[in-house]
Amino acid sequence: MKVTDHIKNSQGKTLFSFEIVPPVKGQNIQTLYDNIEPLMEFKPPFIDVTTSREEYVYINKGPGLLERKVTRMRPGTVGICASIKHKFDVDTIPHVLCGGFTREETEYVLVDCQYLGIDNVMALRGDAMKHEQSFTPMEGGNNFALDLVDQISELNKGNYLHENIDKNFSSDFCVGVAGYPEKHFESPSFNSDLQRLKEKVDAGADYVVTQMFFDNKKYFDFVEAAKTIGINVPIIPGIKPVAVQRHLTILPKIFRLDMPEDLVKAMEGCIDNRAVREVGIEWAIQQSKELMEAGVPLVHYYSMGKSSNIEAIAKEVF
Numbered sequence: 318m319k320v321t322d323h324i325k326n327s328q329g330k331t332l333f334s335f336e337i338v339p340p341v342k343g344q345n346i347q348t349l350y351d352n353i354e355p356l357m358e359f360k361p362p363f364i365d366v367t368t369s370r371e372e373y374v375y376i377n378k379g380p381g382l383l384e385r386k387v388t389r390m391r392p393g394t395v396g397i398c399a400s401i402k403h404k405f406d407v408d409t410i411p412h413v414l415c416g417g418f419t420r421e422e423t424e425y426v427l428v429d430c431q432y433l434g435i436d437n438v439m440a441l442r443g444d445a446m447k448h449e450q451s452f453t454p455m456e457g458g459n460n461f462a463l464d465l466v467d468q469i470s471e472l473n474k475g476n477y478l479h480e481n482i483d484k485n486f487s488s489d490f491c492v493g494v495a496g497y498p499e500k501h502f503e504s505p506s507f508n509s510d511l512q513r514l515k516e517k518v519d520a521g522a523d524y525v526v527t528q529m530f531f532d533n534k535k536y537f538d539f540v541e542a543a544k545t546i547g548i549n550v551p552i553i554p555g556i557k558p559v560a561v562q563r564h565l566t567i568l569p570k571i572f573r574l575d576m577p578e579d580l581v582k583a584m585e586g587c588i589d590n591r592a593v594r595e596v597g598i599e600w601a602i603q604q605s606k607e608l609m610e611a612g613v614p615l616v617h618y619y620s621m622g623k624s625s626n627i628e629a630i631a632k633e634v635f
């Protein structure tokens with residue numbers, strides 16, 4: 318079912334959803350299942366599965382010789398979506414990236430999704446590869462998430478990349494896109510980033526999921542500003558519970574976000590990561606409760622591995 322229909326059917330009740338990351342190549346999928354299982358009690362209407370950018374690995378070819386190869390260390394997004402969908406009887410949402418894919422390859426991914434009965438896709442640009450100064454699309458690939466939304470919208474109208482095929486069926490994907498309550502780091506200003514978001518919605522995006530934020534005011538202001546410029550699709554808040562001390566430095570660096578002083582102080586006062594995890598759970602519970610009181614349609618959690626903290630939050634909130 319489409320995310321927008323899940324929201325309509327919930328009749329104002331806030332829903333719980335979460336996002337998982339595929340295992341590293343070579344690891345068993347069972348660990349992923351074991352982390353999903355306890356969260357099914359909270360009846361997520363869907364689970365997102367991320368896609369990782371490709372990266373360079375160096376293969377030892379003998380004394381002093383290293384061969385550089387491009388590989389995707391966490392492949393299998395669409396396969397995992399299919400396996401989870403059938404194992405847990407839940408909708409799954411693959412993240413489809415511009416980065417690392419030609420438009421042709423993207424079409425194949427979308428056709429696979431169609432055959433698997435996947436109704437929603439999240440359209441994202443992806444970040445630059447680790448060695449790149451800035452994002453570079455593949456030759457023949459999409460440049461911005463907007464171009465990807467365009468491609469999916471065209472496919473929904475039955476317009477494949479090449480016209481010389483017999484068609485008797487069109488896709489009907491519900492499309493999610495990313496939004497940034499604290500602005501995307503490459504954008505020159507909050508307002509210009511918001512205009513870019515509106516372009517994605519005008520091109521056919523049906524809903525928005527936000528980047529993580531730790532101060533709800535940032536989300537409320539963002540939703541207000543989005544409404545003012547005519548963005549009228551659901552804007553789903555994305556919440557990440559902090560779990561390790563390192564998050565104090567890496568989350569602001571990677572996601573260019575501000576952490577509230579109270580959270581910083583609480584984390585700095587922790588003697589170990591166990592204590593940080595507790596702080597993260599408590600902070601996310603308070604954030605979630607306030608968001609629910611404000612009537613958000615859904616709270617989406619970034620799980621990134623172990624799910625016990627998300628379970629603890631969901632037990633208190635849903």
Ligand code: FAD
Pocket residue numbers: 366367368369370412414440441442443444445460461462463494495496501502503504509510513517526527528529555
């Ligand atoms: P875009 O919407 O294309 O925006 C990128 C930048 O370009 C912004 O600064 C925007 O303002 C600007 N811009 C947009 N259009 C134009 C234009 N026409 N001209 C000039 N500038 C323009 N990354 C992954 O690799 N895998 C994932 O699975 C993944 N999942 C995510 C899920 C969520 C909910 C979120 C919020 C992010 C996720 N990301 C993921 C990260 C995302 O790929 C990065 O934040 C990326 O840098 C931007 O992606 P986007 O889709 O927002 O890009």
